[in-house]
Amino acid sequence: MMTNLAAGRAADRIMDMAADTAAEAQEMLAITDLKTHFFTQKGVVPAVDGVSIRIPEKQVMGIVGESGCGKSVTAMSILQLVSRPGRIVGGSIMLDGEELVGKSVKEMRNIRGNKVSVIFQEPMTSLNPVYTVGRQVSEAITVHRQVGKQEARQQVVEMFKAVGIPEAERRFNSFPHQLSGGLRQRVMIAMAMVCQPKLMIADEPTTALDVTIEAQILHLMRRLEEKSNTSIMLITHNMGVVAEICDFVYVMYAGKVMEQAPVFELFDHTKHPYTKGLLNSIPKPTEEKQRLYNIKGMVPNLLRLPKGCRFSPRCEYAMPECREREPELYDCGKNHKVRCFLYQKDQGGGADE
C-alpha cells in the first residue's frame, strides 16, 4: 500500500532511488545539533532537542511528525523567529556555508525573504486584507532589492505568471478576499519565490486546501524547485504529500529526529516503530477494517519527558533497554538512519528487512 503511494510518482523520479549519491551534492542547509528551548514558568521545554538536518541543493526535504513534535519550531529557528520565551540554546544552522545562529537582528532581516522564505499554512490569513496582493508581493522585492516601483511590478507580474495565476496583470490589483484559496496560496508562493531564495520553507502549505488544489500546488512547488536553485523544506503531517514530492524525509518525534531516509527507502523499508505507526494510521480503502489504526497514547509533555527513548511509552516493541537509556541514530546503510535499539545491530551494514 505504501509502495503504491510512492510508486505513483512520475517515472523520472525513480532515478532518485539512489539518493545516496544526491546527498553528496552541495548542502544548501546544514542544521547540526540544533536546540531550541522554551523557558516557561513551569520549566524548560526542549521543543527542538538536538536536531540535525541536511538539505542538499535542489531537493525537497520533508519533515513529518505529529502536532507538537517540533517541526515548525525547527523551521522558525532557521529564520530566528522563535517567539518568546523560546530561544536557540545550541547548535548551528549553516545556510549555503553561512552560519545563521548568532546573527544580529539586522543581518537576519536581510536573510529573511531574501535567502530563506516561508509559505504558511493558511493562505486566508497570511495576506494582509487591506493591501492588494500585487503590492504585498512587491514589498517582498523592495525590502531586499533597490528597484523602482515599475520594475518591481514587472517582476511581480512575471512571478504571478510563473506560478500559474491567470490574468496576472489584473490580479496584481486584486485584494486577497477577491481570490480563492488556491490562488491565494499561489500568491504566497510567488511572494516566497520572488527574491529567488536559496531555501523555501513550506509549513503545511496544502493543509487548508482541498485535494485537487493540493495536487496543483504540490506540482507547482516541485516545478519551481526544478527550475530554480531553491531547495524546499516541506513541513507536513500528511504522508501522501511526502510521497508526492519529497526526495528525503525526516520523521520527528518530541523534538528529536527518529528516522531519516530517502523517500522510497522510507516507504519501502520503514524501520522505526513510530514511522510504522504513522504509516499505518493512514486509512486504507482496500481493507475492510472497522477502526482506524492509531498510535496509542499522546505526544509526551515535553516538560516531563519519559526516561530513555521518548517513544518507549507508546511503542509496541519497547524493550527494557528502551526505558533505561536513549538510543542514538543508528546508520542502516542506504542513507537510512533510525533512532531505535531494534536496529542497533544493523549499524554500518546494508540491512534489509
Add this chain to the structure above:
Amino acid sequence: MQNSDILILNDQNLPPDLGLPPAEDIDAELLDNETMGDRIKTMLRKNKLAAASFVVIVLMCLAAAFAPFLTPYEPNKTSLKDRLAPPSREHILGCDELGRDHFTRLLYGTRVSVMIGLFPTSVAMIIGTVLGLFAGFYGGKIDFVIMRLADVVLAFPSLLLAMVVSYTLKGGIISIFLALAAVKWARTARVIRAQTLSMKEKEFVEAARSLGVKKSTIMFRHILPNCLPNLIVLLTLNIPESILDEASLSFLGIGAQPPSTSWGLMVFRCKPFLFEYPWLAIAPGVAILVFVLAFNFLGDGVRDALDPYLKD
C-alpha cells in the same frame, strides 16, 4: 484490493498537463479593482443617509468659514431695541437677550464648535493611536507604562480632568484644545492596543516578518491600516463628544469666553429663556444634534465601505 489505487492521489489519476494547471477562477466578476476612494464613492452613491450627512457636514463647515458673507450683522454688536426679538425677516432666528442676531452668532459659534470637534480630537487620536500601537506591539514594560498612564487618565472623570487642565492654563479656546487632547487619548490608546494585540497574532504579520520587513514598517504599514475601521468609529464618537464637552466647559465658564461664542455656550446662555423664547436654546441645540448625527451616519458608512472583514 483490485481497485485500490484509484482512491490514492498520484500522477496517474490526474490530467497529464498538471505542469501548469488552469488555476481556479471563482470571483472573476469581483475583479474591478477599486481603490479606497472608489469604495467610499460607491458607498456614498448607495448609502443616501451617509451621502446626505456628508453634504450637511460640508455645508456647515462652509457656513462657518464664510460666516461674514452670509449675514449682514456683527456677531458681537448689541442692539437693545431688538432684545429677545422673535424670529422675523430681519432676524431669521430672532435675537438673544442682548439684542445680538442669533443666526449670526450661531454661524460664528459653528467655527469654534467645529474646530473643537476636529482638532483636539484628531490630536488626541493621533497620540492615542501611536501609544496604543507601541503598547500592543512591544508589550512588556512599554505596554505596562502606557496602559497604567491611560488607566490614570480614565480613572478621573474626563470633564473634571479637562477642567483642571484648562483652569491651570487660564481658560480660553487653546486651553480647551489642550485639555481635551490630554484626556481623550486614553480611550483611543486602549482600543488600538487591543486591535494591535489581535492583529499581531495574524499570520500576515508573521509573513511580513519572515520577509524581513522592519518592525516599524510592520507596525505602521501592516497593522495600522487594519485598525482604520476602529479609528473611524472612534472618530465619529469622539468628535460629537468633544463638542459636548466643550459645551459643558463653556457653561462652567472655562471654555469659550464671551463675547466669543460656541454652540454649547449659546445653549447654556439661553437656557433661562427656554419657556418664553424657546427658539433661542433650541437653534444651537438642533445644530449640535444635526452635526453629531451627521458624523455618526457618515462614520458608519465609511466604516462599512473600508472594513475588509465586513465584506460579503
